[in-house]
Amino acid sequence: GLVLGLEGTAWNLSAALFGEDLVALHSSPYVPPKGGIHPREAAQHHASVMKEVVSRVLTEPERIKAVAFSQGPGLGPSLRTVATAARALSIALDVPLVGVNHCVAHVEIGRWATGFSDPIVLYASGANTQVLGYLNGRYRIFGETLDIGLGNALDKFARSHDLPHPGGPVIETLARQGNYIEFPYTVKGMDLAFSGLVSAAQESSAPLEDVCFSLQETAFAMCVEVTERALAHAGKNEVLLVGGVGANGRLQEMLQVMCEDRGASFAVPERTYLGDNGAMIAYTGKIMLEHGVVLPLEESQIRPGYRADEVEVVWRTEPGE
Ligand code: ATP
Ligand code: FE2
Structure with a gap:
């Protein structure tokens, strides 16, 4: 099966499909016209490109087993836009939701990409x-x-x-x-x-x-x-x-x-796989799903201050265990 992943904690709205390997990835970066990133403008950007970004990777909807999204940490308005889309997709596709910690996802895709x-x-x-x-x-x-x-x-x-x-x-x-x-x-x-x-x-x-x-x-x-x-x-x-x-x-x-x-x-x-990308969310969502970690809709609120050490890493066992 495949997992659809949505990333959008900050400047990049990105969606990916992950199966045994990366199947599809499409991103739309928000480039501030001047100065730094304004949270509300970034969220508006995400909303305006959501349909295009998601539809580019939604090639085999019948094979999708879960929808993973970056639950935090990140900018509140951006996180809310992404979470809303993820909930709607999970309902429409009738598959579970997986809430992924953005920092943990950076680590997991890094391990996957390097073999460490x-x-x-x-x-x-x-x-x-x-x-x-x-x-x-x-x-x-x-x-x-x-x-x-x-x-x-x-x-x-x-x-x-x-x-x-x-x-x-x-x-x-x-x-x-x-x-x-x-x-x-x-x-x-x-x-x-x-x-x-x-x-x-x-x-x-x-x-x-x-x-x-x-x-x-x-x-x-x-x-x-x-x-x-x-x-x-x-x-x-x-x-x-x-x-x-x-x-x-x-x-x-x-x-x-x-x-x-x-x-x-x-x-x-x-x-x-280095900067923010949907592949890291889809991949981490997939290993979480395989270990039974899913998120009930009513517990799917965003977590702007979500820290990596709050996550129980049930998909890894101790060396020698
Ligand atoms: P996070 O939500 O994890 O904090 P982010 O939104 O900052 O992520 P990233 O793509 O991980 O997004 O990182 C963007 C940052 O990387 C920018 O601050 C940018 O200046 C920096 N960056 C990109 N390329 C280089 C480079 N060659 N040298 C130093 N910094 C770089
Ligand atoms: Fe990041």
């Missing part, structure tokens, strides 16, 4: 920056940002210099021409903070290339430090990078070097 079994995961996207790992039936959050996500930090800096959105790829290109200058480095225990770093970068009078390079070096070194400590503490030997910022070649290189030093393996999924 038990990695420490650096999940670095716009709104989220977390270091996760599986322990006793849940994805534990070993460390995370205390203020803004790494992608939003990069986007915020880019906006302040009138660079196009999203800022991450633009900063990566400029950074290739840059030299190192010192910026505030903030790791508190296993947690991170980016806003002081972004302010310092915004206020710097150094050449833009140098600021971009140093912003990246500092922010990425903070993430690598926490990832390395989680790897050592948890005694694991794989590091998986997921989330939109995972596309950054310099971040990949820094993690690769750290893993080589520790005799660990490093992997990053291909682009399709």
Whole structure:
């Protein structure tokens, strides 16, 4: 059977069908005309393209066994639009609903795409920056940002210099021409903070290339430090990078070097599965369905603050169990 997955926690409305493999995937990104993402406008975008996006993947409705949707975390208006469509589809197709945690879905599609079994995961996207790992039936959050996500930090800096959105790829290109200058480095225990770093970068009078390079070096070194400590503490030997910022070649290189030093393996999924995508929701929905995890309609309210460690990962068993 197939599972239909709907993702739309933030900027990308995306639908996919997953069977033994990915069967279909179609996305419609919302590109803000100017500045950052406005929650209501993103939700309006999702509503206006919903029919087109869903119908593109709805090729074999009779084979669909469940409708999975991203229940949270994310922007309230976007989540509501997606949940409403998912409920309607589950009723129309007469199949169960599966509520998927967006962060857990990033991890699961990353494991599927790379073949890693038990990695420490650096999940670095716009709104989220977390270091996760599986322990006793849940994805534990070993460390995370205390203020803004790494992608939003990069986007915020880019906006302040009138660079196009999203800022991450633009900063990566400029950074290739840059030299190192010192910026505030903030790791508190296993947690991170980016806003002081972004302010310092915004206020710097150094050449833009140098600021971009140093912003990246500092922010990425903070993430690598926490990832390395989680790897050592948890005694694991794989590091998986997921989330939109995972596309950054310099971040990949820094993690690769750290893993080589520790005799660990490093992997990053291909682009399709890195940023927000419907495939990760369809795939995670499928493994949840196979383990009997379905969501009654009356419990299908959105969960804007849904954390990865709230999910009982019943589809994984302890190593050696
Ligand atoms: P989430 O809901 O998980 O927080 P998201 O809505 O932020 O996800 P993603 O697709 O995971 O969406 O990530 C988008 C972010 O990735 C943007 O902030 C963007 O600047 C950043 N990004 C994309 N490419 C690069 C790159 N090459 N280098 C650095 N950052 C990048
Ligand atoms: Fe995401």
